[in-house]
Amino acid sequence: MSNGSTFPPPRRLRRTLLIALAAVVALGAAGWLVWRAPGGGPSRTGTSAAGSPAPDPKGDTGVPSTGAPSVRPGNPHGSLKGRTVLLDPGHNPTNHDHTRQIARLVDIGNDRKECDTTGTSTDDGYAEASFSLDVARRARTLLQAEGAKVVLTQDGDRPYGPCVDERAAIGNSAHADAAVSVHADGSDVGHRGFHVILPDRVRAGAADTSAIVGPSRDLGERLAGRFVAATGSAPSNYVGHGTGLDVRSDLGGLNLSTVPKVFIECGNMRDPKDAAELTDAQWRQKAARGITEGITDFLTR
Incomplete structure (x- = not known):
């Protein structure tokens, strides 16, 4: 029996919510990947968006001016x-x-x-x-x-x-x-x-x-x-x-x-x-x- 509401029935509502949630998760993951990509933001390698070593928060020694490669682990x-x-x-x-x-x-x-x-x-x-x-x-x-x-x-x-x-x-x-x-x-x-x-x-x-x-x-x-x-x-x-x-x-x-x-x-x-x-x-x-x-x-x- 309809009461005149425009809300979908419960089963259709759950399906709609699941689709919306999946879209949000996908968009969030895509945004994170873009931010982590070269030029998109900081990374664990310590490389700036320009591709040169980022300053060490404990004190930049200035060695990047030598063009030396990043120190490997x-x-x-x-x-x-x-x-x-x-x-x-x-x-x-x-x-x-x-x-x-x-x-x-x-x-x-x-x-x-x-x-x-x-x-x-x-x-x-x-x-x-x-x-x-x-x-x-x-x-x-x-x-x-x-x-x-x-x-x-x-x-x-x-x-x-x-x-x-x-x-x-x-x-x-x-x-x-x-x-x-x-x-x-x-x-x-x-x-x-x-x-x-x-x-x-x-x-x-x-x-x-x-x-x-x-x-x-x-x-x-x-x-x-x-x-x-x-x-x-x-x-x-x-x-x-x-x-x-x-x-x-x-x-x-x-x-x-x-x-x-x-x-x-x-x-x-x-x-x-x-x-x-x-x-x-x-x-x-x-x-x-x-x-x-x-x-x-x-x-x-």
Whole structure:
């Protein structure tokens, strides 16, 4: 019996409500997917709508200006099996006992430079050579745990050197897949942060970097990104215009390399704040991890 109402009977009402509910759910899901899509809103990868890394709410380090890839969560154990890595600890702890030998000039392709130097030190006398050897040894342990074969240019087993041309030759002879020379800088107080030195295009004499400039930059950018993540250090405030990257054509270890190679200046030993980190064993372990992860990123890209 009709009472004149326009409402549908109960069965038709339930069907209508179910159809409406399904439509709302579908529209809501579609809207969520659009918002999560690239350019539609924040995502768990931390990438902004423009495609560049979003600022870290805990403090933006500025490394995105290097163009370095986003830091990945990690690499599987043994991911470097079959790969060879050259680690080049800068200078030598006993170079100061062999000043005549390290002062002789060697050919770096576009110039002639000293075989090696003594390096710098902190105000308290902690030598760059001791720092670089310690970090390289720590990085070797981490890289070997990932399955890599690791070659060191020196392991405290030489009276001095090797010379810069021999350092390059060791990596070339090993057919290294990646090479990193570990250093710390000796600049003015107030100059802080790390920087990665990339090879410039050099074709002169025995030097020809044309084949390694591109892959070396890739290695350097990944190394810079990982070093920030591992150590919390900022890119240099005095070299590289805030990018953490510097291109040079006057280093024999880069000029004469035929494998992808970069230098990393882990900090400034002459600045008290940087020196406090460089002399801390726990920080050096972080530095070794950053170097290891940068190399791993490059070799598993």
